[in-house]
Amino acid sequence: MKGNLWKISDRLDETDIRFAQKQFFDLRSGYEYYGLTEKVILRMAREAGALYKIETTYRVRRDLFDAYLRDQYRRENR
Structure with missing residues (x-):
């Protein structure tokens, strides 16, 4: 896996991993x-x-x- 995804790979299911491999997604997938x-x-x-x-x-x-x-989440949880 690329980047830091391997650090939390024990908490990811197959759907998360497949979605993370995409650089772009369409509105329906989102x-x-x-x-x-x-x-x-x-x-x-x-x-x-x-x-x-x-x-x-x-x-x-x-x-x-x-x-x-992530930025919006941080702003809401200050």
């Missing part, structure tokens, strides 16, 4: 993985600067989106 609606993912990805539109399909850059989620 809905299934994060449990957020597509509209919320779209808004948050736009705020994070992680949203890309390819023709009619939206793709979200996972590393930027995850960093944004």
